[in-house]
Structure formats: C-alpha cells, structure tokens
Amino acid sequence: MPGPSQTRNPFTEHETPAVSVAIEGLSKSFGNRVVLDQVTFSVQPGEIFVLMGPSGSGKSVLLKHVIGLEQPSGGRVQVDQYDATAEETREKVRMAIVFQAGALFNSLTVYDNLALYLREHDLASEDGIREKVGRALQILSLEGAAEKYPSELSGGMKKRVAIARALVMEPQLLLYDEPTSELDPVMSATISEIIALLKNEYHVTTLVVSHDRDLALNIADRVGILMDGRLIFLGTPADLREPKDPRVAAFLYPQIDLQNPRYKQLET
Ligand SMILES: Nc1ncnc2c1ncn2[C@@H]1O[C@H](COP(=O)(O)OP(=O)(O)OP(=O)(O)O)[C@@H](O)[C@H]1O
Ligand SMILES: [Mg+2]
Numbered sequence: 291m292p293g294p295s296q297t298r299n300p301f302t303e304h305e306t307p308a309v310s311v312a313i314e315g316l317s318k319s320f321g322n323r324v325v326l327d328q329v330t331f332s333v334q335p336g337e338i339f340v341l342m343g344p345s346g347s348g349k350s351v352l353l354k355h356v357i358g359l360e361q362p363s364g365g366r367v368q369v370d371q372y373d374a375t376a377e378e379t380r381e382k383v384r385m386a387i388v389f390q391a392g393a394l395f396n397s398l399t400v401y402d403n404l405a406l407y408l409r410e411h412d413l414a415s416e417d418g419i420r421e422k423v424g425r426a427l428q429i430l431s432l433e434g435a436a437e438k439y440p441s442e443l444s445g446g447m448k449k450r451v452a453i454a455r456a457l458v459m460e461p462q463l464l465l466y467d468e469p470t471s472e473l474d475p476v477m478s479a480t481i482s483e484i485i486a487l488l489k490n491e492y493h494v495t496t497l498v499v500s501h502d503r504d505l506a507l508n509i510a511d512r513v514g515i516l517m518d519g520r521l522i523f524l525g526t527p528a529d530l531r532e533p534k535d536p537r538v539a540a541f542l543y544p545q546i547d548l549q550n551p552r553y554k555q556l557e558t
Contacts, residue, residue, distance in 0.1 A: 308335035308495050309383050309462045311356060315365030318351055325351050327519035328365065336493040338485065340506040343516030344541060349499040350390065352516070353465055356497065357387055369463060385463040386456035390471065394440040394451060400427075401436040404455050426454040430484065446477040453484060464488065466498045470505055478502060482509050503542055506530065515541065 311333040318326040325348040333339040343349050354360040355367045358374045367374035369383050394403050404423040408414045414422060427433050430450040440448060449469060456464060469485065470478035482502070486509040489496050500506065506513050507527045515523035515538055523530075523538050533539045 308493050309370040310335050312368040316362055317364035319363045324519050329521050331514050333497050335495055337511045338489050338496040339512050340498045340510040341514045347516040384461050386459040386461035387465040388452045388456050390467040396440050399437050400451050404458050426457045430454040445472050464494045464496050470502045
C-alpha cells in the first residue's frame with residue numbers, strides 16, 4: 291500500500307511521489323492594480339488545501355501562477371522542486387486543472403473530450419485510451435454519458451466530466467477552480483466527496499479554489515482565505531468554525547441586514 295507521500299496512479303501500477311506546492315511572497319499587479327500582495331503558503335504532498343476569498347480577490351489568478359499561465363510580479367511559485375514558470379515543470383510534474391467553467395469541447399462527445407489529451411500527446415493506443423477513459427468514467431459514475439455531447443449534460447454532469455478529463459491526465463497535482471459553483475447543495479456535496487475520494491484513494495495533492503464554505507469545512511486539510519490581495523487566514527477547518535478575525539467571520543457567516551443593506555456600499 292502506498293504511504294501518504296506516494297501517489298498511486300489511478301490508471302497504471304506506477305507509484306510516483308506526491309508533489310508539493312510552495313507559494314512564496316507571491317505578488318501580482320495588472321497595471322497599477324495590485325491583485326496579489328506577498329501571498330505565502332504551501333500545499334503539502336497529498337493534502338487538500340482550499341483557498342477561499344471573495345469574488346475578485348485573486349483566487350483564479352493565483353491558480354494560473356501554479357500552472358505557469360501567469361508570471362509573478364514578485365516572489366515565486368514552486369511545484370515540487372521546479373519553478374512554476376519553467377517549461378520543464380509541466381514535463382516533470384503531471385498536473386491537471388478543472389476550470390471554473392469546465393472548458394469542455396462542445397463539438398466532441400464526453401468520450402472524445404476525455405480521449406483528446408491522450409491522443410494529442412500520443413500517450414496510448416486506442417485500446418489503452420478506451421481503458422483509461424473507461425476507468426475515469428467509472429470513477430465519476432459517468433459510464434452512461436460517454437456518447438453524449440456537453441450540451442446534453444446537466445451542470446453537475448459537466449463538472450464531473452471536467453474532473454474525469456483531468457483524471458485521465460494521471461495528475462500528481464490536481465487543481466480545481468470553483469468545482470461546486472452553480473450546483474445545488476446535494477450535487478455540491480457529491481463533488482466535495484469526489485474530491486476527497488480522489489485524494490484519499492490516490493493521494494493526489496489537491497488545491498481547490500472555492501467560495502463553498504461546506505466544502506472547505508468538510509474536506510479541507512487546511513484552508514487559506516484571500517482578501518484584498520493578502521492571505522488573512524491560514525489554518526484548519528476547525529479554526530474556521532469560530533473565527534477570531536472579524537473579517538473572516540463576516541466573510542464566512544454574513545448576516546443579511548435589510549436595515550443597512552450592503553448593496554448601498556457597493557463600488558460603482
Ligand atoms: N489578465 C488580467 N488582466 C487584468 N486584470 C485581471 C486579469 N486577470 C484577472 N484580473 C483582475 O484580477 C482580479 C482578480 O481576479 P480573479 O479572477 O483571480 O478573481 P477570483 O478571486 O477568482 O474571483 P471569482 O471568485 O469571482 O472567480 C480581478 O479584479 C480581475 O479583474
Ligand atoms: Mg475565479
């Protein structure tokens with residue numbers, strides 16, 4: 291049995307070490323707008339780290355740094371021992387991202403969406419692809435959806451297809467951007483269970499960006515909260531149940547106040 295520092299590949303018998311992510315003093319500005327201001331935290335091998343924060347706080351921008359799609363204005367991001375911006379990082383570390391909107395190809399069936407990466411990179415024969423795609427569909431309970439097109443799927447199924455497609459890449463590091471947004475509470479809980487299952491079964495290092503308080507409280511090993519570009523909280527879900535910082539309490543447990551409504555304070 292693999293130990294906590296080993297990733298058992300869901301599709302082969304290979305065992306590869308789980309990777310860590312280290313975000314060190316990461317700053318990012320677009321023009322004169324500071325989006326990330328010296329953010330520091332790390333994700334341990336095989337851990338689920340959930341990064342929360344209000345809309346526009348820079349969560350998606352931070353994820354893009356981890357997969358090397360953005361260059362830091364200051365500080366650095368390391369994946370395992372590699373710099374996230376270096377081309378070789380994506381050759382050395384298998385990482386996959388489940389994008390906020392799914393990013394499925396509408397003209398391809400579910401099966402072909404999952405097979406695309408393997409075909410494009412010539413990673414398996416058609417028999418091998420059938421086995422890997424079939425396994426991913428089975429893990430996500432999507433066997434009946436293989437020949438459907440994305441437009442024929444519900445929002446929850448699309449999210450599951452996006453996760454299945456990421457799994458086919460056999461990731462050591464799995465990143466999720468808002469995996470439960472736009473889903474009903476039961477489907478959100480189901481997706482949370484799937485994220486936890488993938489971590490528990492395969493020890494995939496997992497970084498989830500989400501507003502979903504229940505997801506964070508129930509499946510995170512650790513949680514960070516971004517606000518105004520800074521990490522204002524780093525701790526365990528237990529620490530979040532009765533937050534000491536009033537900013538954290540106001541974010542996680544907002545009170546609806548019709549006498550003094552927030553919409554009157556919105557920036558225009
Ligand atoms: N390429 C870009 N150029 C200029 N500004 C950008 C760019 N990408 C993001 N931003 C800005 O950075 C800020 C943070 O955006 P980001 O998408 O990371 O927010 P978020 O925390 O993911 O929000 P949400 O919860 O709504 O998804 C926003 O003000 C956004 O307009
Ligand atoms: Mg976002």
